[in-house]
Amino acid sequence: MNLDGLRPWGGLGGGSRPDVVVAGIPYDGSAVYRKGAALAPQRIRQLSAAMPPVTEEGHRLAGLQVEDIGDLDPGDDIEGGWMDPMQRLAQVSPDSFLTVLGGDHCTAISTMAAQVRRHPGLSVLWVDAHPDLCDFSRGGHWTCGCALRRAIEASGIEPARVIIAGGRDYDPEELDFIAANRMVLVSSAEIARDLAGAARRIGDRLAGEKVHVSFDIDVLDPAFAPGTEIPSAAGLSTRQALELLRGATERSRLVGFDVVEVSPPFDNGDITTLAALKVIFEVWGLVKSAREAGVSELRGKR
Numbered sequence: 001m002n003l004d005g006l007r008p009w010g011g012l013g014g015g016s017r018p019d020v021v022v023a024g025i026p027y028d029g030s031a032v033y034r035k036g037a038a039l040a041p042q043r044i045r046q047l048s049a050a051m052p053p054v055t056e057e058g059h060r061l062a063g064l065q066v067e068d069i070g071d072l073d074p075g076d077d078i079e080g081g082w083m084d085p086m087q088r089l090a091q092v093s094p095d096s097f098l099t100v101l102g103g104d105h106c107t108a109i110s111t112m113a114a115q116v117r118r119h120p121g122l123s124v125l126w127v128d129a130h131p132d133l134c135d136f137s138r139g140g141h142w143t144c145g146c147a148l149r150r151a152i153e154a155s156g157i158e159p160a161r162v163i164i165a166g167g168r169d170y171d172p173e174e175l176d177f178i179a180a181n182r183m184v185l186v187s188s189a190e191i192a193r194d195l196a197g198a199a200r201r202i203g204d205r206l207a208g209e210k211v212h213v214s215f216d217i218d219v220l221d222p223a224f225a226p227g228t229e230i231p232s233a234a235g236l237s238t239r240q241a242l243e244l245l246r247g248a249t250e251r252s253r254l255v256g257f258d259v260v261e262v263s264p265p266f267d268n269g270d271i272t273t274l275a276a277l278k279v280i281f282e283v284w285g286l287v288k289s290a291r292e293a294g295v296s297e298l299r300g301k302r
């Protein structure tokens with residue numbers, strides 16, 4: 001892809017008081033099926049230069065200051081290494097919207113723990129074909145099937161403050177955990193049947209809350225995102241995912257987003273990386289609109 005003359009992040013980089021802080025966690029040591037997600041931060045950054053600084057509905061992102069602090073290293077295994085990236089992310093000003101590029105989904109252990117420190121009382125929208133709630137999966141306690149279970153423990157968040165959207169592949173143990181902890185699970189099937197209703201159901205839970213979105217690219221159907229560790233059939237279209245995110249979070253305050261499990265070696269013409277970038281830029285558009293609305297609300301009160 002010829003990116004001559006183009007700057008990363010649609011040219012939004014720079015500025016001393018960033019609205020958005022980007023970091024990568026190039027780790028895929030918890031991937032049990034196919035590794036490759038460690039290469040995602042680099043590929044996502046490269047192709048970010050191809051993104052226009054305008055949302056799909058024509059909202060200009062110019063003026064949104066994006067600072068990329070580079071990659072954070074959890075070492076060879078996330079069990080021993082999640083604290084280091086977490087501590088760096090926790091230092092990011094709570095005024096900045098955090099955007100983290102995984103890595104496999106266990107990178108969200110660092111991300112979620114940092115977000116709970118930056119934003120006490122946080123809620124999480126876990127958008128994923130899999131709940132990742134196993135205590136033990138595929139030979140370990142720190143494999144990607146355990147990502148959310150470990151992230152809940154590491155962050156100390158109440159399980160009921162996590163909503164899972166887009167689920168369609170489960171281990172029985174995960175359904176037991178969801179029921180025991182009164183978690184909300186909105187399946188891909190429910191979203192496909194009634195997208196607006198599903199978004200409303202999630203939005204009712206998230207209304208008035210600070211929300212971090214952890215977005216596993218495998219929530220998308222493999223037709224839209226083939227480059228991932230373990231493709232799961234019967235998923236969302238990118239279109240459905242964007243509409244769901246918009247509807248589910250419109251009454252809450254977005255404070256962070258991480259996109260995980262993009263695997264460039266298994267991608268096809270970079271469509272998975274570009275899908276991840278589309279979602280990132282649309283989420284930034286939501287953040288910018290909310291900030292502008294907040295500013296005019298403040299002006300109105302004066």
Ligand SMILES: [Mn+2]
Nearest residue numbers: 105128132216
């Ligand atoms: Mn996952």
